Amino acid sequence: MVDQALPKQAANISADAADDEPRCFVAKLFGKRARNREAQEERILTAAMNCFIRSGFRGASMNEICSEAGMSPGALYRYFPSKEAIIEKIAATHRQQSSEILARMSQSNNIVDAITKVGLDHVRKMSLNDEGPGPSDASARLFVEVRAESMRNESVAAICELHEGLMREELLAVFSAAKERGEIDPVTDLDLAVASLAAMGEGIIMRNFPAQGVPLEALEPVFRALAVGLLRPTKPLANK
Amino acid sequence: MVDQALPKQAANISADAADDEPRCFVAKLFGKRARNREAQEERILTAAMNCFIRSGFRGASMNEICSEAGMSPGALYRYFPSKEAIIEKIAATHRQQSSEILARMSQSNNIVDAITKVGLDHVRKMSLNDEGPGPSDASARLFVEVRAESMRNESVAAICELHEGLMREELLAVFSAAKERGEIDPVTDLDLAVASLAAMGEGIIMRNFPAQGVPLEALEPVFRALAVGLLRPTKPLANK
């Protein structure tokens, strides 16, 4: 008696889960409705990002975002409870993209090559405006905007700290491994090297060299010099 | 008849110009009134800077600035025609402080020492909050704020470009001199080195290491490594 409903639900999951008209509670999670909701949220986020790039977090109004999304305020507020929530979501997405590049850092056994590559990947990803519209320095603008906001908005600060902490950990792990392999001078302060590299990488992303006519390849020796200078790698055949 | 008034003014200039109660048109420039006006402008700018550090250019309201300055809107608008004008003035002042450090760059004949020193000076000046109140990363906040604003505000962009152009010129001149002295590998791309150094310096200032517990001295080897890596100086007694 009590357990009559449960087998029914279970049956529905296995039988109708892929249907167009789900009739059970999983519909909320996987049905057409849910898919539409996600699409709308995406639409809003894309529009908001364009507006924030154009006018800044504080400078862009909800009306501007609504227009860009082709949506009424009533509709938009069905998907996001506040402007703040949109800001936080966009800050999180943007910083996550950064940290994902680091997470896939190659475990090459040449530490200088590894960080040169990761630096270039980072700049490539954050600088080149893959989608058509918008200014070529779109990502750099968003980067600075998020950093500025994180300095006076606790929620955004926490979001940044989360992803930047991950990035620092990742870098530190790779550096530590290289140190143990004897690739790096044991005297090197790894924490300082990580922090310095991160800060300088931010500086380079912020100024958006590719958008100013400096080709990506030109940055290769810059990152290499940075890596050599900060990590003081022992030469392949050390002379000591 | 027509020129009766004029000699009177001229006489006043030579006789009473240094008095407490000037009666001629130079009073407008050097009198008590003018001094008071400057003091008030200063008061407004200081208040506005605190507000902008706290809430950002767009986040701070004119009421907030008025309260901080202990002044009514009516009074404030007597000194600045708009919020925009205050923003521009503060952006200009902040960037000028940066460029002034570069302008006094020592003409040491050791290029690595020179840029290490200038880098440290820059961080010291921009990081340490000399005045008492406000967060310790006040200058870094303003730095990021100005950079963000410069990416979507043409007036602020022009102000930044002015001072940053001066800084680049100064650096380039020093580097060129060093190159001619044979201190730097002739192959080095000086323009790229200048741009990279500037970008990385901005990154370091932005992250405000001193405020995060990293002492200034710790940054000395970082700047040194940066200089060596980017400029590829020839060793005192080159081995080629």
Next chain:
DNA sequence: TAAATGAGAGAGAACGTTCTCTCTTTTTTG
């Protein structure tokens, strides 16, 4: 038909700015 979705007017607060008025200081006049 019941629930989900959206449009759009609009509420209410906050915004940057201006206006009017008062008080003080400076200059001119008799």
Next chain:
DNA sequence: CAAAAAAGAGAGAACGTTCTCTCTCATTTA
């Protein structure tokens, strides 16, 4: 030098606009 006139400085209410967000009501979807 005293009185009158002008100019400067500031306070604070009020302006029109714009802000974020809500509410009502129509339409679509299942």
